[in-house]
Amino acid sequence: MIVANRKSLSEILDMVKDCNKILVAGCKGCVTVCNVGGLKEVQVLASCLKIARKKDGGKPLEVEEILLERQCDPEYIEQVKDTVGNYDAVVSMACGVGPQFLSEAYPNQKFYPAVNTTFFGGAVAHGIWEERCAGCGTCIIHYFDGLCPIARCSKSLMNGPCGGSSHGKCEIAEDLDCIWDMIVKKKMAQGRLDDLRYLTPAKDWRTARDGGPRRSIREELTK
Amino acid sequence: MSEDFEPKILAFCCKYCAYAAADLAGSMRLSYPPNVKVIQIPCTGRIDIVHILKAIEDGADGVYVAGCMEGDCHFVSGNLRARKRVEYVKKTLTELGIEPERVEIYNLSSAMGPRFAEIAHEMTDRIRKLGPTPVKTRTV
Ligand code: SF4
Numbered sequence: 474m475i476v477a478n479r480k481s482l483s484e485i486l487d488m489v490k491d492c493n494k495i496l497v498a499g500c501k502g503c504v505t506v507c508n509v510g511g512l513k514e515v516q517v518l519a520s521c522l523k524i525a526r527k528k529d530g531g532k533p534l535e536v537e538e539i540l541l542e543r544q545c546d547p548e549y550i551e552q553v554k555d556t557v558g559n560y561d562a563v564v565s566m567a568c569g570v571g572p573q574f575l576s577e578a579y580p581n582q583k584f585y586p587a588v589n590t591t592f593f594g595g596a597v598a599h600g601i602w603e604e605r606c607a608g609c610g611t612c613i614i615h616y617f618d619g620l621c622p623i624a625r626c627s628k629s630l631m632n633g634p635c636g637g638s639s640h641g642k643c644e645i646a647e648d649l650d651c652i653w654d655m656i657v658k659k660k661m662a663q664g665r666l667d668d669l670r671y672l673t674p675a676k677d678w679r680t681a682r683d684g685g686p687r688r689s690i691r692e693e694l695t696k
Numbered sequence: 697m698s699e700d701f702e703p704k705i706l707a708f709c710c711k712y713c714a715y716a717a718a719d720l721a722g723s724m725r726l727s728y729p730p731n732v733k734v735i736q737i738p739c740t741g742r743i744d745i746v747h748i749l750k751a752i753e754d755g756a757d758g759v760y761v762a763g764c765m766e767g768d769c770h771f772v773s774g775n776l777r778a779r780k781r782v783e784y785v786k787k788t789l790t791e792l793g794i795e796p797e798r799v800e801i802y803n804l805s806s807a808m809g810p811r812f813a814e815i816a817h818e819m820t821d822r823i824r825k826l827g828p829t830p831v832k833t834r835t836v
Contacts, residue, residue, distance in 0.1 A: 517749060527831045528793065
């Protein structure tokens with residue numbers, strides 16, 4: 474899933490400082506799963522914003538809440554068609570896709586992001602998420618037995634490990650596993666260490682963000 | 697701070713401990729401040745961040761959650777989860793420039809009637825010292 478973190482309350486409060494009435498829009502997709510922009514988080518943010526504005530008798534803020542199925546599909550964006558104009562601004566708790574789809578659909582409204590979208594990953598324990606994929610556009614993890622050196626090596630080395638690998642940890646942080654250490658150990662355990670004699674050539678990054686904004690077209694699905 | 701400030705305090709009490717302790721305090725004829733309004737909950741693990749925030753938003757001067765002793769939760773770990781949520785609210789209040797001491801979590805057993813009364817006094821004194829909530833509701 475896409476993992477995100479909520480922005481600080483002061484940052485969000487600054488975005489809406491001139492507003493009297495806003496809509497906080499959550500998303501039932503990834504941000505619900507990573508507990509950042511689902512139903513509960515929408516309620517919490519709405520309450521925090523109201524508390525902040527009521528504090529010391531400040532200008533009250535009217536906050537309405539909505540939870541969309543997804544904010545990355547036009548049919549769900551359409552759910553707010555009739556009401557989106559009722560607010561001074563809309564704060565989206567979806568990943569960075571949400572406020573953009575909303576902005577494109579409703580050019581007269583202002584949309585603000587309440588979260589920082591951080592990575593593609595999963596929950597390794599309750600409340601802890603880790604990065605697993607960098608979305609490079611050409612998956613190569615079959616060479617590394619299911620472990621991705623692009624997303625998980627700090628230097629995205631294709632032929633690691635580097636000299637900084639120590640006792641299974643990466644040199645950038647004591648609590649970060651060196652993915653190359655894990656790759657090598659797994660190859661040894663499976664008796665396939667020889668695989669690593671192959672020198673992986675430099676990656677063609679054009680399929681990644683380096684090639685510009687990406688688009689995926691599936692002819693069999695288009696109308 | 698005005699002398700006649702009477703804090704409005706909400707106490708979310710687990711029915712297996714704090715709520716039963718309140719009952720016991722009553723049977724023991726122990727008095728505790730009328731400022732504390734008790735709400736029975738099935739377990740402190742039922743308390744969500746938003747419940748505490750809503751109370752603050754609606755003008756409570758103080759809110760506390762009272763659950764079983766650590767290790768004694770009827771549902772194993774509800775009180776430990778509640779503690780983390782209370783900590784989260786404390787942090788949030790700090791971010792909003794509101795005294796985090798307005799929110800607290802206590803642990804006691806159903807046999808601790810006197811402790812229930814003591815906590816109610818403790819919290820009322822604390823909030824009296826802090827003064828009225830800076831969150832102004834129109835209905836007050
Ligand atoms: S120590 Fe391991 S994970 Fe860290 S940069 Fe070097 S090879 Fe990559």
